[in-house]
Amino acid sequence: MFDGLIRWARRRSPWILHFNSGGCNGCDIELLDALTPRFDVERLGILEKATPRHADILVCAGPVTRQVRDRLLRIYEQMPEPKWVVAIGSCACSGGVFQGCYNVLGGVDRVIPVDMYVPGCPCKPEAIIDGLVKLLERI
Amino acid sequence: MARRLLIPIGPQHPALKEPMGLRFRVEGERVLETHIRMGYVHRGIEQACQERTYIQALYLIERVCGICSHIHTTTFCQGVEELLGVEVPRRALYIRTIVCELERIHSHLLWLGVIGRDAGFETLFMYTWRDRETALDILEEISGNRINYAVNTIGGVRIDLTPTQIEGILERLDYLEEQARYYLELVTSEPTFVARTKGVGYLSQEDGRALCVVGPTTRASGVDRDVRRDDPYAAYEEIPFQVVTATEGDALARTVVRVKEIAESVRMVRYALQNLPGGEVRTKVRRRVPPGEVISRVEAPRGELIYYIKGDGTERPARVKIRTPTMANLVAIPHMLRDAHIADIPIIVAAIDV
Amino acid sequence: MSAEALVRKLKKALGEHIGEAWVPRPHRAFFTVRREELHDVVEALVNRFDIKHLSTITGVDTGQEIELLYHFWDHDVCFTVKITLPRDEPRIKTLTDIVPGALLYEREVHELLGVEFEGHPDPSPLVLPEGWAEGHPLLKDWSPPEEG
Numbered sequence: 001m002f003d004g005l006i007r008w009a010r011r012r013s014p015w016i017l018h019f020n021s022g023g024c025n026g027c028d029i030e031l032l033d034a035l036t037p038r039f040d041v042e043r044l045g046i047l048e049k050a051t052p053r054h055a056d057i058l059v060c061a062g063p064v065t066r067q068v069r070d071r072l073l074r075i076y077e078q079m080p081e082p083k084w085v086v087a088i089g090s091c092a093c094s095g096g097v098f099q100g101c102y103n104v105l106g107g108v109d110r111v112i113p114v115d116m117y118v119p120g121c122p123c124k125p126e127a128i129i130d131g132l133v134k135l136l137e138r139i
Numbered sequence: 140m141a142r143r144l145l146i147p148i149g150p151q152h153p154a155l156k157e158p159m160g161l162r163f164r165v166e167g168e169r170v171l172e173t174h175i176r177m178g179y180v181h182r183g184i185e186q187a188c189q190e191r192t193y194i195q196a197l198y199l200i201e202r203v204c205g206i207c208s209h210i211h212t213t214t215f216c217q218g219v220e221e222l223l224g225v226e227v228p229r230r231a232l233y234i235r236t237i238v239c240e241l242e243r244i245h246s247h248l249l250w251l252g253v254i255g256r257d258a259g260f261e262t263l264f265m266y267t268w269r270d271r272e273t274a275l276d277i278l279e280e281i282s283g284n285r286i287n288y289a290v291n292t293i294g295g296v297r298i299d300l301t302p303t304q305i306e307g308i309l310e311r312l313d314y315l316e317e318q319a320r321y322y323l324e325l326v327t328s329e330p331t332f333v334a335r336t337k338g339v340g341y342l343s344q345e346d347g348r349a350l351c352v353v354g355p356t357t358r359a360s361g362v363d364r365d366v367r368r369d370d371p372y373a374a375y376e377e378i379p380f381q382v383v384t385a386t387e388g389d390a391l392a393r394t395v396v397r398v399k400e401i402a403e404s405v406r407m408v409r410y411a412l413q414n415l416p417g418g419e420v421r422t423k424v425r426r427r428v429p430p431g432e433v434i435s436r437v438e439a440p441r442g443e444l445i446y447y448i449k450g451d452g453t454e455r456p457a458r459v460k461i462r463t464p465t466m467a468n469l470v471a472i473p474h475m476l477r478d479a480h481i482a483d484i485p486i487i488v489a490a491i492d493v
Numbered sequence: 494m495s496a497e498a499l500v501r502k503l504k505k506a507l508g509e510h511i512g513e514a515w516v517p518r519p520h521r522a523f524f525t526v527r528r529e530e531l532h533d534v535v536e537a538l539v540n541r542f543d544i545k546h547l548s549t550i551t552g553v554d555t556g557q558e559i560e561l562l563y564h565f566w567d568h569d570v571c572f573t574v575k576i577t578l579p580r581d582e583p584r585i586k587t588l589t590d591i592v593p594g595a596l597l598y599e600r601e602v603h604e605l606l607g608v609e610f611e612g613h614p615d616p617s618p619l620v621l622p623e624g625w626a627e628g629h630p631l632l633k634d635w636s637p638p639e640e641g
């Protein structure tokens with residue numbers, strides 16, 4: 001009986017942690033844009049949190065550089081279950097234009113499992129919201 | 140005596156928009172030393188450019204920074220055009236300048252929101268980013284994308300402006316100018332914001348010069364330097380403008396300088412649109428770039444951006460060196476943070492527009 | 494002051510230390526200096542001519558030698574001081590004692606090209622990841638590490 005209630009609560013208040021794993025910042029500012037009045041994801045219950053321990057969804061932007069790899073893994077491990085990962089932007093999905101660069105490992109899924117890929121360079125706030133909503137429907 | 144502690148901030152931290160490693164040695168509430176560790180965003184772009192043709196490298200260059208993507212491609216294209224010895228049509232230079240200044244407007248509004256957020260003034264963040272949407276709408280209408288607009292190409296620009304678009308932009312500029320006036324009044328009279336930024340992160344003029352700091356950070360300390368005036372590029376020789384400086388050298392002065400620059404940029408875009416020359420927007424260029432070296436400099440929203448490009452007669456650059464303005468300003472952070480309160484760290488770091 | 498006038502002024506004061514000098518276009522000047530004399534030349538620029546702004550240091554591996562270009566900004570001229578270092582002995586005295594702004598630029602050139610800046614207060618890694626042992630990426634004979 002409680003499962004339904006818990007699932008309803010999770011779907012209504014997905015708190016996100018935003019992490020830039022070595023990108024140009026384009027997708028990060030589009031994500032922050034989603035929090036601002038024109039797009040306003042707070043109406044969907046989404047709040048941006050400061051620490052991984054409070055977050056349900058890790059929203060990751062940027063290709064994974066060698067330097068960032070261990071930190072990304074550590075952040076993922078610090079998040080409590082259940083947790084999901086959304087890779088926003090072409091770089092987070094696959095490395096984007098930086099594929100093959102010596103300090104870049106590739107997309108986020110080279111390090112942690114990804115549940116939703118939102119392509120775009122950068123991905124528009126509407127696309128991010130669409131990705132998040134689709135993810136929430138799966139919960 | 141208070142204990143000495145080592146506090147790490149980053150690479151994941153809500154105050155940081157990009158991962159960066161900062162280590163502070165603090166005693167009580169006061170910061171004694173700062174150590175900076177970059178490298179989290181180092182993607183090896185300079186080396187990658189050597190393996191690509193000039194046009195392929197342009198795609199990488201655009202993505203050095205998402206907030207100021209156009210200025211990077213402007214610098215690169217200018218440099219390569221100089222190596223090629225081509226003359227870019229005047230209309231293209233004007234359009235380049237218009238997009239540069241629109242980018243400055245959006246970047247400064249973004250920054251104003253970020254520093255508002257770091258100072259605890261969440262409403263300022265919401266207001267400025269809402270107004271920023273107006274600037275992004277203009278950019279999307281003329282180029283097709285809100286960020287990474289891909290306007291520049293080697294030899295000119297890839298877009299042209301129609302009279303209807305120009306009319307629409309002029310209307311929206313009036314709104315942005317009005318908002319810039321409002322923000323100037325706000326940041327100088329709102330007591331909590333002033334209390335959090337006045338006297339914080341002081342950088343004297345001599346230190347600004349000795350540490351080779353650039354951009355609004357140094358102009359707020361009275362160093363009168365602006366690449367647009369001192370080393371004109373694109374259409375800046377033909378567009379009248381004022382270089383904004385201040386003398387107090389603290390975070391509040393940097394805020395005021397940036398807000399005034401928004402208003403100045405609005406006026407420059409308006410002038411450029413009203414005096415847009417006719418003609419082509421691009422000129423055809425050869426693929427092979429003759430041997431030579433060139434230094435291309437511009438005034439990015441954060442300060443002087445400098446590129447060194449070396450051609451060797453082939454389709455690929457022999458060397459592309461990029462020095463972003465933030466790297467020039469990072470040197471000043473340990474200096475400004477000495478004896479600062481821990482609570483002022485986000486404001487001081489944000490004030491150089493990291 | 495124009496680039497030509499600046500070159501004339503500096504040549505008059507530092508003539509024997511300056512090798513070649515050229516002005517490719519307005520607002521740009523280049524001159525070459527011997528590696529051992531760089532520190533003295535820059536000291537003169539900073540103390541006698543009040544030219545303190547170092548925009549950046551570019552390192553270029555030409556294959557035969559390593560070039561270091563120090564880009565300075567004086568009013569409306571960007572002038573570059575060019576040094577060449579032998580590839581098998583890429584070392585030069587640090588400028589951080591007279592130009593504090595050179596701190597990060599020297600670290601970057603050290604990491605990416607292997608140039609040693611004698612006397613630099615903190616040559617720790619700046620941009621490359623910790624534990625990087627795959628050489629200096631901007632050298633011409635460098636090749637990327639095998640995919641792990």
